[in-house]
Amino acid sequence: MEFAELIKTPRADNVVLHCPFHLAVEGTLCLTGHHLIFSSRRQDNAEELWLLHSNIDSIEKRFVGSLGTIIIKCKDLRIIQLDIPGMEECLNIASSIEALSTLDSVTLMYPFFYRPMFEVLEDGWSSFLLEQEFELLSSVTNEWRLSCVNKEFSVCPSYPPVVIVPKSIDDEALRKVALFRHGGRFPVLSYYHKKNGMAMLRSSQPLTGTNGRRCKEDEKLINATLRSGRRGFVIDTRPLAVAQQARAKGGGFEQEVHYPQWRRIHKYIERFNILQESFIKLVEACNDQSHNMDRWLSKLEASNWLTHIKELLTAACLAAQCIDRESASVLVHGSEGTDSTLQVTSLAQIILDPRCRTIRGFEALVVREWLQAGHPFQQRCAQSAYSNSKQKWEAPVFLLFLECVWQIHRQFPCSFEFNEQFLIMLFEHAYASQFGTFLGNNENERAKLKLPQKTMSLWSWVNRPEELSRFQNPLYEANSLVIWPSVAPQSLQLWEGVFLRWNRPSKFLEEAEVERINIIKYNKELQAKVNALRRQLAEMEANEEVQEEP
C-alpha cells in the first residue's frame, strides 16, 4: 500500500496557518506519508511546521464561500488552523489528512521509516534490560531469581520474557500461578526496598470465581516475600464492592482464609475509561474562552481530574508507607493489572527510591514498570482528548502518572535530576513519535514487530548530551531520602505546562527557567575559576618555599 494512494493533493499554496502564539502566516502546505509540513516564505526567517499525522486527534472542516478552513486538533492538545483557498483543494487535503492520521497498521507508522540524522552512541533498546536490573538486585540480596519461563510469551502474553520472582518458586509453580491470575499476570517483583529488605510485587486479580478457587502455588509465591511472623498488605485498586462482584465473572480477590498473613486494603483508583472522560472534560474547560471564574472552577471540579491525581498519589503514598514505615511487603493489583496497578507501583518507587529520581533511573522505571510490564500503550494512546470517534480502550493513564510525578516534583524542587520539560516530552512521545519505544502493547508485540531492529529507541536520542542538557533540573541535589508528598487538595495544582500550554503564553516562564539554568552554569564556571586560581596560588607558594631553601 503506497502512501501516495492516500494523498489526494500533496501540495497547496497560499495557505494561511494559525498557530498558538504566532501571527497568522501564509505559506505552502505539503502532505507526505507521515508529516504535514507547512513552510512560509517570509523574508526574515523561513518558518516551518512539521506535524506528524499520528499526532492528529481529529479535524474539522468549515467553509465560508470558497475559502475552506481545516481545524486540526492534536494529541498533544495543540489546535492549529489552516485556511485553504479553493473548496475542492480543501476537501482533498482534509480527506487525505484523515486517511493518513487513522492508519490501522502499526508497521505503517513513522518510526518504521525514520532515519536518524544523529550519530547513535547508545542503543536505547538495550539500555534498560531486566537482566541488568537483576544484577544490581543480586548485589544486595539473594532471595530472588530471574525466570525465563515466559521467554516464548506462552505463559503470560503481556509480560516480558524474563521476570524476577522469589528464589524458592520454580518455573513449574509459576505456570500454575499464571493460570490462577487474570491474563496470566502472576505476581512478580516490582521493587526491592534496600533499606529494610521489603518487597513490592504486582499482579492482576486472582481468578477466585464464585467457587472460591485457590492456588497453593500463588499463596506460596507471595508468602515467600514475607519475613517470618510478619504481615503483608494487598493493595487492591478496586472498591470492595467491585472486587466482590468480580467473582461472578471469574475474578475476585485474595481471601483471608487462604492468605491469612495478608491484610487487604482497597484504595480505589478510577478505571481507565472514566479517566478518558475526565481528560476530555478538563481539556474542554481549559479551552473555554468565556472568561468566567465561576464557570472555570466549576468545570474544573466537574472534570474530576484533580480528584484522580489525589487518589493516585494517596494510593502510592499508602504503598510506600507500608513498605518504608510498616516494614511490610506489598502486593498491588486491580483487575487486569495493566493500568492502575502500574500507576501505583511506579509512583511508589518515585517516593521511595532516589535512583528513580535521576534521569536514567526514571527512564529505567518507565521501561520496567510501564513498557516491559505490558501497559497497552498502543491502545491507550491511540486517541487523546480531542478525538471524535467512539472511545473504547483509550485513556490517559500514563499522563496521569506523569502529572503525579510533576506534582511531587513541584513540592520537592531539588530532588529530581530532570525538569518539567522531560515529563512533557514523554507525554508527547507516548502519543506520537518518530521513535518506536511506545509502539505496541507489550514486549510480545514489540518482538513480533521487530521494533528493536526496525525502529530507533527514544532513549538513544534523549540520552545524547546535547538533548539531555535541555531536560536537566538545575536545582537538583542528590539525596537519599524517601520523599512524602502532601496530598491535601490545596497542595495539588493543575499541570499548566500540559493543559494550558497552548492557551497562555509561557514564554516568560520558559525564559525564567533558562535564566535559572544560566545563573547556575555561570556559578559553576566561576567556581571552577576560583578552584584553578587557588591551585595556582598553592603552587606559587610551594615554589617560593622551595626557592627559600638554601
Next chain:
Amino acid sequence: LLRSSQPLTGPNRRRCREDEKLLGTILDEGERGFIIDTRSAQAAKQARMSGGGTEPKSSYPQWRRLHRALDRGRQLQESFIRLVEACSDPSLSMDRWLARLDSSRWLGHVKAALSTACLAAQCLDREDSKVLVHGAEGTDTTLLVTALAQLILDPSCRTLEGFQGLLQREWIEAGHPFHLRCARSASSHARGKQEAPLFLLFLDCVWQLSRQFPFSLEFGEQLLLTLFDNAYASAFGTFLCNNEKERSVLCKVKESTHSLWAWLNQPEEKHKYLNPLYSHNPLVIWPSVEPQSIQLWQGLFLRWIRPSQHLDEAWAEIQKLVQGN
C-alpha cells in the same frame, strides 16, 4: 490617571462648576476622557438617594463613564474568611475543596481587580485618554485600581524603591483606612463592619503579576508576605492610623515610631526581598486575566498549612547563587 471619590450629586442633581472646570481643563479640545466607576451602574444610581451619585453626562460632556463593579467591605471580608476556612482543612476531598474555593469567590475578585486595572491602563496607553477612577468613598477599590494600573504601566513602580513609593503614595498617603480595614483578619469571631482585605487583594494581584512576569518585578514574594504581615500587625508605624491627618496630628507617628521602609532598605534585610531574576523591563506588562491564568496564592493562603520548606530552600539556593556570582 486621576482619582477621587464620588460626586455628591444627590437627588437634586447638584452641580459644582469648579469640579467640572477641574476635570474640563485636564482634557484638551475635542479630547475624551474615561471615568471608571468601581460601582455597578445600579449602585451608583442608588447612591444619589443618600447624597452621592455620578457625574452627569450633560455637565461632563467630554468624559465617558464606564462601570466596573468591584466588591469591597463586608462581601470581600466574607470571601476572605471562606477562602481561609477552605484552605485550613487538608482532609477535604478534591471536590469539596474546589467547590469551596469557587464559592469563596476570592479568585473572582482577583480577576475583577486585575481586569479593571488593565482597563484603566488600556485607556491611558492604548486609547491615549486620561482616566478618572472613583468608587463611593475613594479609599478602597479606587486605590486598588490606580495602584495596580501603575504597576502595569510604569516600570519604575516595579523596582523595590519604586514599589515602596507606590505604596506610600497610593495607599498610605492617599488615605486607605488601614486601621479600620486591618483591625481583624480572617479568623476573628467579631463581625465588625469596617474590616476588609483590600490591601491583601492588591498584594494578591501583584503576586499574580510576578508569576506571569517573573523577570519584571525587582522584588519577590517574600516582600509581599512581609507587607501583608505588617499591615495587620507591626512593630513599625508605617501602616498605623487611617490617614495622614491621624498620623501627623493625632498620633505623631513620624516622631514616635520607626518606619518599615527604613528597616527593609537596610542592606542586610534588603537582599532577602529582591528577585534574583529581575532585569529592567521598560515595557508595559499586560497580565492575562483568563480565569485559567489566575492561581491561588499558595505562599500566603497555604503558608502555615503545607510545608514549603523545600520550595523555600530552592528559592534560597537561587538567591545564594546569584549573590555568589
